[in-house]
Amino acid sequence: MGNDRLNLSSILLGSREHVGASRALAEFRSGRPVVIAGSTETLLCLPVEGLDNDRLAAFRALAAPITPRLVLTGSRARSLGIDADEPVAIELSDDVDSMTVLSLVAEKLVPENTPDFVFLPEPAGAVADAAIDLVKLAQVLPAVLVADTDPAIASAFDPRIVTIEAKAVARFRKEATQSLVIAGEAHVPLSSSVRTRFVVFHDAFGEDSVAVIVGTPDLSKPVPVRIHSACLTGDVFGSRRCDCGDQLKLALARLKEAGGGIILYLAQEGRGVGLANKMRTYKLQDAGLDTVDANTTLGFDDDERDYAVAARMLQMLGATRVILLTNNPDKLNGIAQAGIEISGRMPLETPVNAHNRRYLTAKAERAGHQLDHVIAALAEAPKPVENAAPRAR
Numbered sequence: 001m002g003n004d005r006l007n008l009s010s011i012l013l014g015s016r017e018h019v020g021a022s023r024a025l026a027e028f029r030s031g032r033p034v035v036i037a038g039s040t041e042t043l044l045c046l047p048v049e050g051l052d053n054d055r056l057a058a059f060r061a062l063a064a065p066i067t068p069r070l071v072l073t074g075s076r077a078r079s080l081g082i083d084a085d086e087p088v089a090i091e092l093s094d095d096v097d098s099m100t101v102l103s104l105v106a107e108k109l110v111p112e113n114t115p116d117f118v119f120l121p122e123p124a125g126a127v128a129d130a131a132i133d134l135v136k137l138a139q140v141l142p143a144v145l146v147a148d149t150d151p152a153i154a155s156a157f158d159p160r161i162v163t164i165e166a167k168a169v170a171r172f173r174k175e176a177t178q179s180l181v182i183a184g185e186a187h188v189p190l191s192s193s194v195r196t197r198f199v200v201f202h203d204a205f206g207e208d209s210v211a212v213i214v215g216t217p218d219l220s221k222p223v224p225v226r227i228h229s230a231c232l233t234g235d236v237f238g239s240r241r242c243d244c245g246d247q248l249k250l251a252l253a254r255l256k257e258a259g260g261g262i263i264l265y266l267a268q269e270g271r272g273v274g275l276a277n278k279m280r281t282y283k284l285q286d287a288g289l290d291t292v293d294a295n296t297t298l299g300f301d302d303d304e305r306d307y308a309v310a311a312r313m314l315q316m317l318g319a320t321r322v323i324l325l326t327n328n329p330d331k332l333n334g335i336a337q338a339g340i341e342i343s344g345r346m347p348l349e350t351p352v353n354a355h356n357r358r359y360l361t362a363k364a365e366r367a368g369h370q371l372d373h374v375i376a377a378l379a380e381a382p383k384p385v386e387n388a389a390p391r392a393r
Helices: 002-013 016-029 053-063 074-077 098-106 126-137 166-178 232-236 245-259 275-286 291-298 308-315 329-337 358-367 372-380
Strands: 035-038 042-047 068-072 088-091 143-149 162-163 181-189 193-202 208-215 221-228 260-266 323-325 340-348
Touching: 016 035, 016 126, 016 162, 016 166, 035 126, 035 166, 042 053, 042 372, 053 098, 053 143, 068 074, 068 098, 068 126, 068 323, 074 088, 162 166, 162 340, 166 308, 193 308, 208 245, 208 308, 221 245, 221 340, 232 245, 245 260, 245 323, 260 308, 275 291, 291 358, 308 329, 323 329, 329 340
Parallel strands: 035 162, 221 260, 221 323, 323 340
Antiparallel strands: 035 042, 042 143, 068 088, 068 143, 181 193, 193 208, 208 260
16 A cells, blocks of 8 residues: 555656755745755755845854855856856855845955955855756856755754755756646737747746747658747847847748748746846846856856757657757757757848847857858948047037
8 A cells, every 4th residue: 555655646746856856946946945965965055046134144043053155156256256167165254244145146346345255265066066056947046055964953954944865956957858748739820920829838847838830830841940048028028139039020930931830939038047137137238248248247157048848849749850040059059969850050130230239249259159140240340440539428
């Protein structure tokens, strides 16, 4: 009877590791602490998102007598002048307040009065690395507070605090692709007179991605496909500081002309960092950074997207050979590595305007996007005159 109940629970809940990682992800998204256990260490972890002095004091009290550490990604560490490729941990003494912590996590320039002792980083370790992976999956600020603890002590914490194994985080990320299910589908007529069918996929992260099937594509032949990351500002509101909305409209027109195709609309806002973090990177861009440096300054990779989900969606739709509508070589490589045959590429050249010129330039010159029309426009642009008198405002 016991084994039968265990088998039934596994059917309803999934593996113990999967359940633990899923619950820990939900806790991080809600700003609650999680205990993460590894083979040699156990950490009490709290996302920095939403940190204030009260929350910091509560974490210190829960972790006592251990002094908390702030874990930053390698990208964020380098932006602070710390030589690091992997996440680092910085010990925080009692006189470090929440504003100092947040400035270390998200500001372009750290305040001059930040104590020197803050910049004594050490390698974060495997368990802290797992905490960073989890906080990135939660799409909140990519930094966590951690405190060493003992498994026996951790069990004495508030029973509401979830405990998971560090190895479960990496497995959860991989298993999430295989968790995709088709949740619903229907025909949706568009204002552009394009005939489409929307197929909604649901995954273990709680995200919905959509396959927009245009016309009636012939799946026995290479199918024109656009992999499009969601962009609320560009796709919905027509923001001019990116080319996302223009690319989506152009892709729809191209697929209609081709007689059919598929647009995969993925829940990967801001190149995978989430909408709130995308706004933070915009603020950093307004302060002078380009789109690549804004992401890395905030602590992310310049592109956090994973195209395994897109490949799985195509496989479930029966499209295993594609002609990709993209300017991004990483999409070609990511889809090919996931088992989809690339039969060709169609470029999407959209208008350059005063607001997106710097963004497109960074994509072309730093991220390797194949934007020949942008490079040509830059070559034709008049050179600035040195020592010219400033224009009146």
